Amino acid sequence: MIRTLILALMLALGAGAAHADRIKDLASVAGVRSNPLVGYGVVVGLAGSGDGNTGLTLQSLQSLISRLGLVVETADLNAKNAAAVMVTAELPPFAKEGQTIDVTVSTVGSAKSLKGGTLLMTPLMGADGQIYAIAQGNLVVGGLGVSGEDGSSLTVNIPTVGRVPEGGQVEKVVDAPFNDSDNLVLNLNRGDFSTAASMAKAINEVFGPDIATPIDATSVSVRAPYDPGQRVAFMGMIENVELTPDAPAAKVVINSRSGTVVIGGNVRVTPAAVSHGSLTVNIKEDPTVTQGATVVNGDNGAVVVPGQTTTTPDTTVAATEEKAHTFVFDAGVSLSSLVDAINAVGASPSDLVAILESLREAGALRAELVVI
Template identity: 45%
Template sequence: MHTSHTSHKRHQFWPQAALWLLASLFVAGTVHAYRIKEVAAVEGVRSNQLTGFGLVVGLDGTGDQTTQMPYTSQGIANYLQQLGITLPAASLSQLQLKNVAAVLVTAQLPAFARPGQTIDVTVSSMGNSKSIKGGMLIATPLKGADGEVYALAQGNIVVAGAGAAAGGSKVQINHLSAGRIPGGAQVERIVPTPLLEGNSINLGLEASDFQTARRVAQAINKRFGEGSARALDGRTVKVSAPMESDARVSFIAEMEELPLEASIPSAKVVINSRTGSIVLNQAVSLGPCAIAHGNLSISISSTPVVSQPNALSTGGQTVVTEKSNIQIKQEPGILIQVPASTQLSDVVRALNALGATPQDLLAILQAIKAAGALNAELEVI
């Protein structure tokens, strides 16, 4: 009998369509027109995160195993106590609530939300519930970072999945332990914003860039008069605004629609070492260089060897051993000359000529950067 275990590291050519897709996403030298609202936002106009602990009831036997999840039974006891029903402390550990699941409820409170308005909520199981499909979330207060209650959530959960189990077999589609309630929370408290305070507002840029900050200030000054805006740094632009609320809202609405030519971003190559993804922006360029990348193959084979005693021997035993054979083969790498490339399409064509896998290309790009031939910043995520 012969058994072998072989481990190989072989090159698989990266489909050219993947790199050509990068070229289609960015066209070097092209400057797109943006609106101010797409590169900057008014400081103080922001959403707030809300969270709360809740209970989902009405499940079809797929709830938490309360003997293992004590906070589920404790949550039910607290809720019943609010309704005037008090359970003895000794009975809490004996509760078998198969139709109840403990969940965490999260929501995003948008800016300027008023009491009575509704927002969507996400419900996620925090115990060992098999499914919260078909359940209903009972009244759950949602609190902000300051501990105050800003919304109250309740409603039937929508779970985009299905599952069935019987006889030890199980089939499941999508995730059954989390769902959403559209419009499931009602706002109870206003979050104050500094939008109407003072005689000016600050614009915060999405990315820190001095050129973009200067162009935003220039566009506002051109429309509303010199001195209306000034860039404080690479991310903040201070703008003089009317004091009256109606006039300020109209001013901001008109200001955000002003056209703006965004500057070309700094050259950057983003590498995801876990997935092998590589993204290049339009400003990346290559200097002339030469690259050689070899192929390494490791083969390990294991062959059983049976040793038997002689026919007339006494006390002999049959012994099975293994004979291992390890071979390492390194193929020579071909030296490839990469010409200087000033446009993204040329960079993609040059990298495509290497015929390397995404994982190998990660190492190649880092080596090109170390050699000074890659005119871009490498960012590994």
């Protein structure tokens, strides 16, 4: 099983290495990013699955109604059909006033379901406390939650979280540095000096010398036109420039929860000998119980009187040790040879982890061991 998974990964990596990647798939433009938004609101119109007499929801309803010109006390309200919620959204880069975004609504009280509810007008703020969007609309809930009078209940998926498609309207633009500087900076998704150098070289081969300059392992600076229209077209052409990224660093990734082990294609092992085996000890307790007796001589002859029982321990210890399998790694052993050797001894995923950790401690594993 281990060999099948790893060989499939090798084939996938080999297939990917034969094709060049576009810059848009390897890097992003510095400063061009989304911004998280958050707000607190109220959902109404629930079919009895709301917060009930929760103080937070009652105060929210009172405040909301008072802003509409009505005077009401919390004692006169019932939030059985309403729920206090947190509203979150992502403001995409270059979003302009009037454009719409999707919002996610999640309960913060004791509401059982948001199905059928309507989100009332909710301001969405950024990290700076400024309002960048307003959310409102009918919720789409994929989950289902029902309960009976006897306490029985049925829940499908998550009924306490819903979405309002295009329910947020952008009210304020976030300034982006795309048109403000003379140079555009491309940030690699995975830092690598060789890939950064190759990216700058590929751009210069298409647009001319000294257009792109690698800054470090993560960033490449590109001289851009001053005119915004030309800059957009220029960036579109750069995103489609193709290059072959350098092979990643050798890594072995171990998922300690699931036992999954992924070995990169560049992993090598220096000369080393590995002995793999196991010792099984079985201890069996079979105590012997003996009934005691006392002989008493009387007028009618000898009489046997039962006495206390006696327990005699009887312990059997058996040790079975499987024959240890020893295999030797030669210098520069590749991934396929490493997998063949480990599978030849019938190693389980936990055995594989133990062998790799031992090789690393011995200094024979030429890779970074990552445990997640």
